[in-house]
Every structure is written in C-alpha cells, then in structure tokens.
Amino acid sequence: MTITVDLVLLTIRGGQLQVLLIRRGIPPFEGAWALPGGFVLDDEDLDDAAARELREETGLEPRHLEQLATYGTPGRDPRGRVVTVAYLALLPDLPSPVAGSDAAGAAWRPYDDVAAGGLAFDHDRILRDGIERARSKLEYTPLAAAFCPPEFTIAELRGVYETVWRTRIDARNFHRKVTGADGFVEATGGTAIRDRGRPAALFRRGPATLLHPPLMRPAVGNPLAGADDIR
Amino acid sequence: MTITVDLVLLTIRGGQLQVLLIRRGIPPFEGAWALPGGFVLDDEDLDDAAARELREETGLEPRHLEQLATYGTPGRDPRGRVVTVAYLALLPDLPSPVAGSDAAGAAWRPYDDVAAGGLAFDHDRILRDGIERARSKLEYTPLAAAFCPPEFTIAELRGVYETVWRTRIDARNFHRKVTGADGFVEATGGTAIRDRGRPAALFRRGPATLLHPPLMRPAVGNPLAGADDIR
DNA sequence: TGAATAGTGTCTATAAGACAATATCGG
DNA sequence: CCGATATTGTCTTATAGACACTATTCA
Known part of the structure; x- marks a missing residue:
C-alpha cells in the first residue's frame, strides 16, 4: 500500500x-x-x-x-x-x-x-x-492566534472567530473574556491604528494551550448535530 | 509500506x-x-x-x-x-x-x-x-454511556466519570445536570436496586451526540497542560 | 467637533456547586 | 425504626450576554 x-x-x-x-x-x-x-x-x-x-x-x-x-x-x-x-x-x-x-x-x-x-x-x-x-x-484552545500575525489586536482576533464561526460576537464581551483568560494573549505594550478610531493595544499569543473555560460558539440549534462516531 | x-x-x-x-x-x-x-x-x-x-x-x-x-x-x-x-x-x-x-x-x-x-x-x-x-x-459528548450496559442508573453513569476522570462528583448536582441535558439520557421507566437504598430509575442513552454546554472536569491546575500540537 | 473604533463598567439571566431535605428501599 | 442510596429543592457564587459609558484617534 x-x-x-x-x-x-x-x-x-x-x-x-x-x-x-x-x-x-x-x-x-x-x-x-x-x-x-x-x-x-x-x-x-x-x-x-x-x-x-x-x-x-x-x-x-x-x-x-x-x-x-x-x-x-x-x-x-x-x-x-x-x-x-x-x-x-x-x-x-x-x-x-x-x-x-x-x-x-x-x-x-x-x-x-x-x-x-x-x-x-x-x-x-x-x-x-x-x-x-x-x-x-477555536472553542477550547487559543488556536485562533495561529491565523494572526505575531502581533495582533483583539479586534483582529475577534475577526478570526467571526469568520471561522460565521457569527457576530460582541466586541466588548469578547475583549473582556480574551484578556481575562489566563495565558491566552499577552500585551506587547505597543499599539497600532488599524483603521480609524482609537489605537488598539497589540498582543501576542500567550503560553496557554487550553482554554478553561472554553469560548463557546452559540449552541447549534438541535443537540443531534456533529455526529463523529465511526466514519 | x-x-x-x-x-x-x-x-x-x-x-x-x-x-x-x-x-x-x-x-x-x-x-x-x-x-x-x-x-x-x-x-x-x-x-x-x-x-x-x-x-x-x-x-x-x-x-x-x-x-x-x-x-x-x-x-x-x-x-x-x-x-x-x-x-x-x-x-x-x-x-x-x-x-x-x-x-x-x-x-x-x-x-x-x-x-x-x-x-x-x-x-x-x-x-x-x-x-x-x-x-x-466525556466532557462534550454523551460517550460515557458507551461504558455502560444498555440500561443503567445515573449513579453508574456518574461512576464512569469518576473513574475516567479520577475525580469525585457531587451525586445530586450530577443527577440534575445529566437528566436536564437535552438528549443525553432517556428514562426507560424501569427501576433497579443496585446495592442498598432506594431503587434507582433506569435510563438508556439518548439521541444527542454533543453536549451543550459540556460537562467540565475541574480546571487542570495550570493552563499550560495538554499541548497537542504537532507530535 | 464628529465619526469611528477601543476598552471599561454595570446589570440581568443562567448555570455551577454546596448542601439541606425528602423519598424509598432492605433489614 | 435505621442505614443507605436516590432524587428534588434551595441558596450562593460565578459566568455569559446585553448594553451604557468613557477614551482616544483622524478628519
């Protein structure tokens, strides 16, 4: 073979x-x-x-x-x-x-x-x-940062989730959650202006490999979705 | 090869x-x-x-x-x-x-x-x-039932979690959580006396394939545990 | 100043965990 | 009844989500 x-x-x-x-x-x-x-x-x-x-x-x-x-x-x-x-x-x-x-x-x-x-x-x-x-x-690991350059803003990280999950996430709650999760992201001290508006703080990926608790995407309608038994 | x-x-x-x-x-x-x-x-x-x-x-x-x-x-x-x-x-x-x-x-x-x-x-x-x-x-699927016979009690299901996770789980909260999770288990109507005490209701596995929200094991001390990148 | 984005604070509904209380068995 | 286990209920605390509010930039 x-x-x-x-x-x-x-x-x-x-x-x-x-x-x-x-x-x-x-x-x-x-x-x-x-x-x-x-x-x-x-x-x-x-x-x-x-x-x-x-x-x-x-x-x-x-x-x-x-x-x-x-x-x-x-x-x-x-x-x-x-x-x-x-x-x-x-x-x-x-x-x-x-x-x-x-x-x-x-x-x-x-x-x-x-x-x-x-x-x-x-x-x-x-x-x-x-x-x-x-x-x-994306739910239970800090993997979203792998889609980002070495330094990124929280808004960019949120964009990853929104794109991959096809959902809209409240920017303010997301910010609090991500910066509060131990080891997810670390502030670099720098800031960057991506578009208009107030400059955003820059972050890099933190040392965590698992998120406790996870960032959950909204429950998927019926509870029967996602079968992954024997293929 | x-x-x-x-x-x-x-x-x-x-x-x-x-x-x-x-x-x-x-x-x-x-x-x-x-x-x-x-x-x-x-x-x-x-x-x-x-x-x-x-x-x-x-x-x-x-x-x-x-x-x-x-x-x-x-x-x-x-x-x-x-x-x-x-x-x-x-x-x-x-x-x-x-x-x-x-x-x-x-x-x-x-x-x-x-x-x-x-x-x-x-x-x-x-x-x-x-x-x-x-x-x-075990956290995010109803898979624990695969360790049980076709009909089982909630205490037996709890025993699966306790054995696999090496933790102790409060029987009362576990009962409420499992019977309340949509599609996890279904009552068969029967009861069984497994040991001493009040007979326990029997359940079979329900149709759900994912648990929303998951049953989480207690956070694992440090957030750096569980790396599973490239091996 | 106004528009736009970043970040913080607050409130509420919900869920988790501790634990009291009740139910139902065998002996 | 007593000891044991099952099941329900209640209380407290933590978290998620909605959303008001403040901060800082450019035009």
Missing part, C-alpha cells in the same frame, strides 16, 4: 476563510482542484512529511500543524490502494499568495466557493473534516 | 479503567504486552479493519469505535516500515473477560498498572493518547 499526506491549509484573507488548493495537471481528476499533498518518503516520519509538503507549497515553516485523520477507503484513488494521512495547518494571511510554491496551479480559494464539492479524490470530505476541526478547536 | 490497525479498547471493571492487552508470543517484543491489532486487508476499509479486529478480539460488535490517530515513525516496528492507524473503542463491562478472543494471551489490565510503560512498539504512547481522548470526549 502507498502512504501519502494531504494538507488542509487554512487562512483568512479579505474576511473570508480560504483554503490552499492545487489544480491538477495530470489524470486522474485532471483539471480538478485538490488538496496539496504528496508521498511519504521511505525513511520519513508522517509529521515530517507534512511539514515538508507545507514548506514546498507555501515556503513557510509550520506554525500550527496537527494531524487530522487518515483516509483509506479502497477505491478512493483510482490508481490503486492509497492511504492518506491528512494534516491541518492554520496560517496567517501571507504577503504573497503562495510564495515558493512548487505547484504551478496553487491558489487560495474561499471555502464558501469550494464547500459545495467538486474536489478530486475524497478531498471534499477531508476539507470538511478539517474545517470542522478548526471550528471546534 | 505496511498498514495496520491497533485498538485501544477501554472498559470499566471493578471501579477501574482497564485496557485490553495481548501478550506477544513471538518476536519482536516477545513476552511483552501490546495493544490488539493486525494488518489491513488489501481491499478493506480502515474502519472495517478496526471493527473486524474488535470482533476477533472480543466477539463483540462495535458500540463506539472511532479513529484515534496514525503513527508512522520510521523504526517504530523493527521489522520494517509499518504505519498503524489507531482506533479507540469504549465497551461496557463484559460478562466473560475476553469472549471469543483469538489471541490466547488477551487480558484486561488496569490502566494504572500499565500507565508506567513497558508495552511493545510505541503502544505506550498510543494508549496514552487514547486515554486522553476518552477523558476529553
């Missing part, structure tokens, strides 16, 4: 959640969009393979990279039995769209434009699982 | 969290304890392979079986490059310890006796990850 890694690379650009996709130049699924990925080398750890792919596609060192899940349904790749280990990475808005990419057809695509389906292989499902992982991890 | 599945099978017996282990009869790690597992067949989905192993080891149909993570560090198996997809299953206390097992040396072992280490391959780490997954999923 063959082992590959596939990457769900997410960022926020222009107020939209975007995902890095590659336009396939060869069959199968020629011309279709796919998640970036590649083969795991013979003597390479899975995490290292994912980090290497990330470097090759974006020219970036991993900031947050975590294993998502593994997909191995027979027939998912028409060329033969391929098991893929999917990884999720969250990136700040990059200066150049895809710096240093070795894939000619790489592009950031708004998730909303892609969510309807049409990706190669089983990448629609992998992408959906990655989005859901990101959404839920 | 070779693909295997390994199972972290957890149950609660005698007030202890226990894990199903197999004593290895052949090298490598001959004589050591290991997680049950086996090869993924050429035309078999990963989830199906895990379910098949579960049946072979316990004679049971899966009640709760979920993918845990995938481990593929070169050298983790001295025989060659083997990538293993680990699964987590939660089982009620079984009548016969390991009914229908095809592995002669299978046994339930208290997690506390095994947590110190000594398992074959990288199974110490896989087991630890499985335990942590179970602990955290």
Whole structure:
C-alpha cells in the first residue's frame, strides 16, 4: 500500500476563510482542484512529511500543524490502494499568495466557493473534516492566534472567530473574556491604528494551550448535530 | 509500506479503567504486552479493519469505535516500515473477560498498572493518547454511556466519570445536570436496586451526540497542560 | 467637533456547586 | 425504626450576554 499526506491549509484573507488548493495537471481528476499533498518518503516520519509538503507549497515553516485523520477507503484513488494521512495547518494571511510554491496551479480559494464539492479524490470530505476541526478547536484552545500575525489586536482576533464561526460576537464581551483568560494573549505594550478610531493595544499569543473555560460558539440549534462516531 | 490497525479498547471493571492487552508470543517484543491489532486487508476499509479486529478480539460488535490517530515513525516496528492507524473503542463491562478472543494471551489490565510503560512498539504512547481522548470526549459528548450496559442508573453513569476522570462528583448536582441535558439520557421507566437504598430509575442513552454546554472536569491546575500540537 | 473604533463598567439571566431535605428501599 | 442510596429543592457564587459609558484617534 502507498502512504501519502494531504494538507488542509487554512487562512483568512479579505474576511473570508480560504483554503490552499492545487489544480491538477495530470489524470486522474485532471483539471480538478485538490488538496496539496504528496508521498511519504521511505525513511520519513508522517509529521515530517507534512511539514515538508507545507514548506514546498507555501515556503513557510509550520506554525500550527496537527494531524487530522487518515483516509483509506479502497477505491478512493483510482490508481490503486492509497492511504492518506491528512494534516491541518492554520496560517496567517501571507504577503504573497503562495510564495515558493512548487505547484504551478496553487491558489487560495474561499471555502464558501469550494464547500459545495467538486474536489478530486475524497478531498471534499477531508476539507470538511478539517474545517470542522478548526471550528471546534477555536472553542477550547487559543488556536485562533495561529491565523494572526505575531502581533495582533483583539479586534483582529475577534475577526478570526467571526469568520471561522460565521457569527457576530460582541466586541466588548469578547475583549473582556480574551484578556481575562489566563495565558491566552499577552500585551506587547505597543499599539497600532488599524483603521480609524482609537489605537488598539497589540498582543501576542500567550503560553496557554487550553482554554478553561472554553469560548463557546452559540449552541447549534438541535443537540443531534456533529455526529463523529465511526466514519 | 505496511498498514495496520491497533485498538485501544477501554472498559470499566471493578471501579477501574482497564485496557485490553495481548501478550506477544513471538518476536519482536516477545513476552511483552501490546495493544490488539493486525494488518489491513488489501481491499478493506480502515474502519472495517478496526471493527473486524474488535470482533476477533472480543466477539463483540462495535458500540463506539472511532479513529484515534496514525503513527508512522520510521523504526517504530523493527521489522520494517509499518504505519498503524489507531482506533479507540469504549465497551461496557463484559460478562466473560475476553469472549471469543483469538489471541490466547488477551487480558484486561488496569490502566494504572500499565500507565508506567513497558508495552511493545510505541503502544505506550498510543494508549496514552487514547486515554486522553476518552477523558476529553466525556466532557462534550454523551460517550460515557458507551461504558455502560444498555440500561443503567445515573449513579453508574456518574461512576464512569469518576473513574475516567479520577475525580469525585457531587451525586445530586450530577443527577440534575445529566437528566436536564437535552438528549443525553432517556428514562426507560424501569427501576433497579443496585446495592442498598432506594431503587434507582433506569435510563438508556439518548439521541444527542454533543453536549451543550459540556460537562467540565475541574480546571487542570495550570493552563499550560495538554499541548497537542504537532507530535 | 464628529465619526469611528477601543476598552471599561454595570446589570440581568443562567448555570455551577454546596448542601439541606425528602423519598424509598432492605433489614 | 435505621442505614443507605436516590432524587428534588434551595441558596450562593460565578459566568455569559446585553448594553451604557468613557477614551482616544483622524478628519
């Protein structure tokens, strides 16, 4: 059997959640969009393979990279039995769209434009699982900062939540909650004027890795949503 | 490369969290304890392979079986490059310890006796990850019922939390919270006398798959615990 | 000054946790 | 009745969310 890694690379650009996709130049699924990925080398750890792919596609060192899940349904790749280990990475808005990419057809695509389906292989499902992982991890980890540059304002951090969760959050309560949560963010002392209005204090990510208590997104209508038993 | 599945099978017996282990009869790690597992067949989905192993080891149909993570560090198996997809299953206390097992040396072992280490391959780490997954999923899913028989009392459900979390929970507040959470448990109408005292009402698992709000274990001292970035 | 954004204070509804009180069994 | 466990109720405190208010900038 063959082992590959596939990457769900997410960022926020222009107020939209975007995902890095590659336009396939060869069959199968020629011309279709796919998640970036590649083969795991013979003597390479899975995490290292994912980090290497990330470097090759974006020219970036991993900031947050975590294993998502593994997909191995027979027939998912028409060329033969391929098991893929999917990884999720969250990136700040990059200066150049895809710096240093070795894939000619790489592009950031708004998730909303892609969510309807049409990706190669089983990448629609992998992408959906990655989005859901990101959404839920914002609740109980300080991961939202991974979408931000090293120094950011509370309003920018709030924008991450609003974009990923597709909700509107009260700026004042959010400010109190985030600055009050132990180890979530640390003031740098600096300030910045992002738009009009009073300058905002700058923060960097704090040392916490878990939020107690979590920042909860509003309850999701019915309590039966989100089944995640055996796939 | 070779693909295997390994199972972290957890149950609660005698007030202890226990894990199903197999004593290895052949090298490598001959004589050591290991997680049950086996090869993924050429035309078999990963989830199906895990379910098949579960049946072979316990004679049971899966009640709760979920993918845990995938481990593929070169050298983790001295025989060659083997990538293993680990699964987590939660089982009620079984009548016969390991009914229908095809592995002669299978046994339930208290997690506390095994947590110190000594398992074959990288199974110490896989087991630890499985335990942590179970602990955290009790918070925001109704999964604790997977440790119980089809009908159970609230006190038994509370015992699951107390055992897995190693905490003591106020029986009265727990009762109110669990019976009040929408879709967590449903009264069957029956009652049962488990020990001395007033008979307890029997419940079965409800339709909810997520708890809103979650049942939180007490905050874990420092906020830096629980890192789970790239491994 | 006025518009705009940042940040603080206050109030209220809700939930969590402590714990009293009542219910129902076996002996 | 007594001891034990189940279940309900009450009280206190903490937190979430709504929203008034103040602060600081640019135009």
